[in-house]
Amino acid sequence: TNPDFHPLMSFKASSDPSDTLSQWNSTTSNPCTWYGVSCLRNRVSRLVLEDLNLTGSIHPLTSLTQLRILSLKRNRFNGPVTSLANLTTLRLLFLSHNNFSGHFPAALTSLYRLNLSHNSLSGEIPATLSRWTHLLTLQLDSNRLQGRIPSNINLSHLHDFNVSNNLLSGQIPESLSAFPGSAFSNNPSLCGAPLRECKAKSKNKSKSKGEAVIPALASPLKPRSDSDSGRPRRRERIMGVLVLIGIVVGDVVVLGLVSLLLYCYFWRNYSAAAELRKEGKERRRSWKMVDDGMVFLEGVRRFELEELLRASAEMLGKGAFGSAYKAVLDDGTVVAVKRLKEVSVGGKREFQQRMEVLGRLRHCNVVSLRAYCFTKDDKFLVSDYMCNASFSFLLHGNRGPGRTPLEWTMRLKIAAGAARGVAFIHKHKLTHGNIKATNVLIDVAGNPRVADFGLSIFATASTFRSNGYLAPEVSDGRKQTQMSDVYSFGVLLIEMLTGKCPSAVGGGHEAAVDLPRWVRSVVREEWTAEVFDLELMSYKDNEEEMVALLQIAIACTATEPHQRPTMSHVVKMIEELRGVQMSPCDEGLDSLSESLSVPEARATQ
Numbered sequence: 001t002n003p004d005f006h007p008l009m010s011f012k013a014s015s016d017p018s019d020t021l022s023q024w025n026s027t028t029s030n031p032c033t034w035y036g037v038s039c040l041r042n043r044v045s046r047l048v049l050e051d052l053n054l055t056g057s058i059h060p061l062t063s064l065t066q067l068r069i070l071s072l073k074r075n076r077f078n079g080p081v082t083s084l085a086n087l088t089t090l091r092l093l094f095l096s097h098n099n100f101s102g103h104f105p106a107a108l109t110s111l112y113r114l115n116l117s118h119n120s121l122s123g124e125i126p127a128t129l130s131r132w133t134h135l136l137t138l139q140l141d142s143n144r145l146q147g148r149i150p151s152n153i154n155l156s157h158l159h160d161f162n163v164s165n166n167l168l169s170g171q172i173p174e175s176l177s178a179f180p181g182s183a184f185s186n187n188p189s190l191c192g193a194p195l196r197e198c199k200a201k202s203k204n205k206s207k208s209k210g211e212a213v214i215p216a217l218a219s220p221l222k223p224r225s226d227s228d229s230g231r232p233r234r235r236e237r238i239m240g241v242l243v244l245i246g247i248v249v250g251d252v253v254v255l256g257l258v259s260l261l262l263y264c265y266f267w268r269n270y271s272a273a274a275e276l277r278k279e280g281k282e283r284r285r286s287w288k289m290v291d292d293g294m295v296f297l298e299g300v301r302r303f304e305l306e307e308l309l310r311a312s313a314e315m316l317g318k319g320a321f322g323s324a325y326k327a328v329l330d331d332g333t334v335v336a337v338k339r340l341k342e343v344s345v346g347g348k349r350e351f352q353q354r355m356e357v358l359g360r361l362r363h364c365n366v367v368s369l370r371a372y373c374f375t376k377d378d379k380f381l382v383s384d385y386m387c388n389a390s391f392s393f394l395l396h397g398n399r400g401p402g403r404t405p406l407e408w409t410m411r412l413k414i415a416a417g418a419a420r421g422v423a424f425i426h427k428h429k430l431t432h433g434n435i436k437a438t439n440v441l442i443d444v445a446g447n448p449r450v451a452d453f454g455l456s457i458f459a460t461a462s463t464f465r466s467n468g469y470l471a472p473e474v475s476d477g478r479k480q481t482q483m484s485d486v487y488s489f490g491v492l493l494i495e496m497l498t499g500k501c502p503s504a505v506g507g508g509h510e511a512a513v514d515l516p517r518w519v520r521s522v523v524r525e526e527w528t529a530e531v532f533d534l535e536l537m538s539y540k541d542n543e544e545e546m547v548a549l550l551q552i553a554i555a556c557t558a559t560e561p562h563q564r565p566t567m568s569h570v571v572k573m574i575e576e577l578r579g580v581q582m583s584p585c586d587e588g589l590d591s592l593s594e595s596l597s598v599p600e601a602r603a604t605q
């Protein structure tokens with residue numbers, strides 16, 4: 001029999017008085033088929049029992065010596081978590097929303113993710129935490145932990161971190177200061193970035209050794225000590241009101257400035273366009289009309305630059321090549337306008353030729369370029385507006401409680417659709433050159449489409465610096481190849497599987513993460529299942545697909561370009577995961593490309 005059978009039975013006997021786990025009984029002696037249990041080589045490797053009203057101690061689980069993933073979220077377990085100390089194989093431990101007490105489980109040094117939030121843990125966070133070098137997640141919020149956060153914590157992979165709602169004090173270590181204030185809030189006297197500055201130590205040395213004296217974001221729920229007299233509290237309240245007024249006034253000023261800038265910007269373009277019109281430089285051609293510097297590509301409702309400029313515009317974001325806006329035209333047509341800024345466009349002719357090539361590409365997984373504008377001062381690209389957000393937003397947006405996770409099948413569909421879009425671009429001897437999660441957009445019909453392709457030849461040397469998607473052999477972002485596209489696509493797949501951002505521009509806490517390298521090291525140590533995004537944990541039945549997609553991603557991110565598969569092969573491999581075409585779309589509807597003879601593009605190199 002399975003050595004884990006008896007420990008699981010005794011765990012059930014002590015924790016499941018209402019027999020919720022009725023399937024766990026001696027008639028089925030193979031626990032690997034029980035609810036919540038998964039096995040690896042006939043030993044329990046994963047136990048996920050969430051929201052089941054289970055109670056008692058978890059002590060019987062200490063016999064499951066091959067356990068890698070344990071999730072007992074939202075139950076009523078109690079007792080110490082330190083009893084799990086001998087489970088050295090544990091990688092993911094989720095025990096939030098229970099009644100666990102006692103100390104932090106300092107012995108579990110090889111954990112990847114630890115969530116102990118909403119329990120009653122007490123004592124200090126041990127300084128030995130600095131040795132937990134694999135740690136990605138550390139959620140300790142809403143406990144009774146006290147003392148200082150160890151100053152030597154420097155966990156380069158740490159991704160999710162929260163110690164709010166505890167009794168912690170002292171200075172926040174600099175290595176954690178990139179996390180938001182909410183990760184530290186509601187502790188009686190934590191200070192330092194991202195919270196308020198600590199008071200100068202020298203003045204307060206007599207009081208406590210370097211300990212903070214400013215109550216930073218003190219909890220309105222936690223009782224204050226008697227020494228908190230009314231006066232400082234009033235002063236704080238006044239400060240609070242002043243800060244609030246400051247924020248409101250700041251917002252209004254920023255809003256005003258943005259409006260002014262937009263106004264100036266559009267006015268400048270309006271003048272430029274009028275100038276161009278007067279000069280009458282542009283001529284009509286058979287397949288497009290040139291007017292006001294605007295050039296319309298095939299099959300597009302024509303509008304004047306003036307109409308575009310007076311359209312109500314909303315900034316979508318700022319990217320490597322400039323800013324993107326959503327503009328609503330007079331008849332309600334919504335378009336996305338990208339104003340190219342940090343670009344090095346040779347001349348008008350070169351730009352036009354490029355746009356003509358890009359404008360002919362029509363595919364249901366590619367965002368169509370509809371028009372462009374070239375004036376002395378400005379270059380705009382007008383494309384279809386994708387109303388259903390970017391893959392980046394769906395994957396990373398609003399992470400935290402209340403978020404609807406991006407489900408596995410949807411991720412797979414997006415991967416398949418994006419792969420087909422890139423393969424289509426490659427088929428026309430072009431390079432995408434900027435594959436990343438913000439450039440995979442979802443259209444009104446739910447089709448994933450790749451955007452922003454073929455522009456890398458206009459990049460400047462610095463355009464793609466610190467872009468975690470860039471292939472290692474690419475030293476100049478302008479000289480990308482189809483093989484470097486495959487690498488970037490592989491990074492995108494890893495991002496989709498792990499939920500981790502490949503880069504954090506600006507040196508945030510994720511800056512050091514080289515996703516492909518990290519994934520390879522984890523897989524080499526046979527911890528494959530642990531790399532997956534927490535939000536994918538409930539898709540137990542799809543684990544094989546995830547592992548297979550991870551293998552595709554690893555192949556795409558091979559260091560040697562010639563070892564990477566082609567994009568059309570990647571499409572095939574993704575489709576084969578389920579044996580059906582994922583994310584099919586009617587290519588005929590949006591495909592003018594077959595009739596085209598797109599010239600060999602420079603970018604293919």
Ligand SMILES: Nc1ncnc2c1ncn2[C@@H]1O[C@H](COP(=O)(O)OP(=O)(O)OP(=O)(O)O)[C@@H](O)[C@H]1O
Pocket residue numbers: 316317318319320321322323324336338367383384385386387389390434438439441451452
């Ligand atoms: N056609 C579009 N429809 C809807 N949203 C878009 C469209 N094009 C871009 N966006 C969104 O606008 C934002 C800014 O886009 P932009 O392309 O300027 O920057 P980026 O994708 O972050 O970087 P890069 O310039 O390197 O591509 C992104 O969030 C992107 O998803």
